[in-house]
Amino acid sequence: MFFKLAGVALAVPVAAVAAVGATGVVVVDVREGGPSGHHIVVPMPLALARAGLVLAPPDKARIDVGEAAGHIPMARGVIEAIAAAPDGEFVRVEQPDEQVVLSKSGDLLKVEVHGKRGETVKVQVPLQAVLDILPRDGGPIQAAQLATALESLRFTDLVEVHDGDDQVKVWVF
Amino acid sequence: MRWTVLAVGVLAVAAPGAWAQPVTPWLHVQVNETSKASKVNVNLPLSVVEAVLKAAPEKVSADGKIKLGIDDRDVRLDDLRKAWKELKAVGDGQFVTVEEKDQHVEVARKGDLVIVRVENADKGEQVNVEVPVSLVDVVLAGPGDTIDVKAALAELAKRRGDVVRVTDKDSHVRVWIDEGK
Numbered sequence: 548m549f550f551k552l553a554g555v556a557l558a559v560p561v562a563a564v565a566a567v568g569a570t571g572v573v574v575v576d577v578r579e580g581g582p583s584g585h586h587i588v589v590p591m592p593l594a595l596a597r598a599g600l601v602l603a604p605p606d607k608a609r610i611d612v613g614e615a616a617g618h619i620p621m622a623r624g625v626i627e628a629i630a631a632a633p634d635g636e637f638v639r640v641e642q643p644d645e646q647v648v649l650s651k652s653g654d655l656l657k658v659e660v661h662g663k664r665g666e667t668v669k670v671q672v673p674l675q676a677v678l679d680i681l682p683r684d685g686g687p688i689q690a691a692q693l694a695t696a697l698e699s700l701r702f703t704d705l706v707e708v709h710d711g712d713d714q715v716k717v718w719v720f
Numbered sequence: 721m722r723w724t725v726l727a728v729g730v731l732a733v734a735a736p737g738a739w740a741q742p743v744t745p746w747l748h749v750q751v752n753e754t755s756k757a758s759k760v761n762v763n764l765p766l767s768v769v770e771a772v773l774k775a776a777p778e779k780v781s782a783d784g785k786i787k788l789g790i791d792d793r794d795v796r797l798d799d800l801r802k803a804w805k806e807l808k809a810v811g812d813g814q815f816v817t818v819e820e821k822d823q824h825v826e827v828a829r830k831g832d833l834v835i836v837r838v839e840n841a842d843k844g845e846q847v848n849v850e851v852p853v854s855l856v857d858v859v860l861a862g863p864g865d866t867i868d869v870k871a872a873l874a875e876l877a878k879r880r881g882d883v884v885r886v887t888d889k890d891s892h893v894r895v896w897i898d899e900g901k
Contacts, residue, residue, distance in 0.1 A: 621775035628771035633744055637768075641759040 570594040571698045572720045580712020590720075597694045610688040619685040623678060629656060630674040655703075666710040673700050745877045748896050755890035766897075770873045797865045804860050808853070829853065845888040852879050 571593040579585045600608045612619070629651060638649040644663035651657070656672040676696035680688055697719055706717040747769050749762040764772075807815050807829070816827035822842040828835050834856055838847040858875045862868045876883075876897065884895040 618775075625768070625771045625775050628765075628768045632765040632768050635746075635763060637762065637764055639759070639761040643757045 570597075571701050573697055574716075574718055574720050576714075576716040576718075578712075578714040580714075584712065593694050593698050593719075597691060600691045600694060603690075608690045610690060610693070612688060616685045616687070619681050620683070623681050623683070626674055626677055626681070630654070630678065664711070667708070669704070669707040671703065671705055673703060673705075676700055743899055745880075745897050745899060747876075748894075748898065750894045751891070752893075753891045766873055766877050770870060773869050773873075797860070801860045804856060808857075843888060846886070848882070848885040850882055850884075852876075855879070 573591040575589040577587045636650040640647040646661040648659045658670040660668040679696040700719040704718045708715040751760040818825035824839045826837045836849040886893040
């Protein structure tokens with residue numbers, strides 16, 4: 548009897564966690580190097596973010612991009628052209644102390660920077676998600692659109708930075 | 721039998737369209753500077769180049785035309801148009817030859833290409849530019865002091881091979897178009 552009750556009691560939070568997890572979680576993972584370095588992991592469930600945005604006042608659920616708003620339609624044009632282009636390495640800069648590579652693979656525009664001291668920065672820009680976020684009319688960005696776009700990016704690494712023993716990683720789980 | 725004939729007919733009509741891959745011309749820019757041990761490679765589909773040029777604020781208008789601010793300079797686009805009209809009528813040949821002590825400049829037309837060669841022996845510099853005649857036509861076709869970038873890129877998309885090659889003592893620049901990445 549006890550096990551049945553415990554099972555029922557556990558089922559609710561497990562189901563809730565599973566439901567939240569099923570809609571995606573943005574994870575920010577920061578590791579500091581050294582013996583006393585901190586390890587901070589911030590999981591942001593997108594379902595909760597969306598729920599919060601529904602309750603938020605409309606003006607708080609918008610991201611005003613200021614003067615950049617006027618350039619959004621042109622930015623969309625460039626991103627649409629890149630999204631429609633074949634995969635390949637678009638830019639490679641090799642210098643004694645730095646290497647930068649910009650390439651496209653499927654829906655991802657990838658930026659990779661390798662520094663002199665072995666530091667690396669990897670950024671993956673999901674093109675369709677960016678198009679979904681950028682408003683066609685150049686107005687403010689809707690935070691709800693941002694959350695929806697992130698939900699479509701599950702199991703995608705967005706940012707990875709390694710600098711010595713320090714490490715920062717942002718991905719959608 | 722009738723179905724077989726029909727299926728073969730449908731395939732014959734549809735297959736070429738289905739198999740034909742759209743050709744994407746790529747613009748390549750390669751800059752190597754030996755003295756700085758620096759290499760820059762840019763490989764972009766021309767469709768992306770067009771979109772980027774459109775996005776360049778104020779320089780390129782919404783209809784894909786670029787405005788040149790050369791009104792107050794010695795060379796006007798109208799003068800270039802007139803000169804080009806005359807040169808084009810001449811056909812193949814050497815238009816300009818400049819021989820100086822340390823420099824040699826040639827501008828010629830050979831078939832569909834306008835070829836510019838500059839050589840400076842003292843500095844070890846060599847510039848080769850090969851521009852399709854049709855591209856010059858398009859570039860100079862716009863009204864006033866504007867260049868129709870969209871039309872120029874469409875014309876450039878037909879070109880395959882080197883467009884610009886610049887070599888000097890410690891650097892090498894090559895711009896070319898092909899269908900590879």
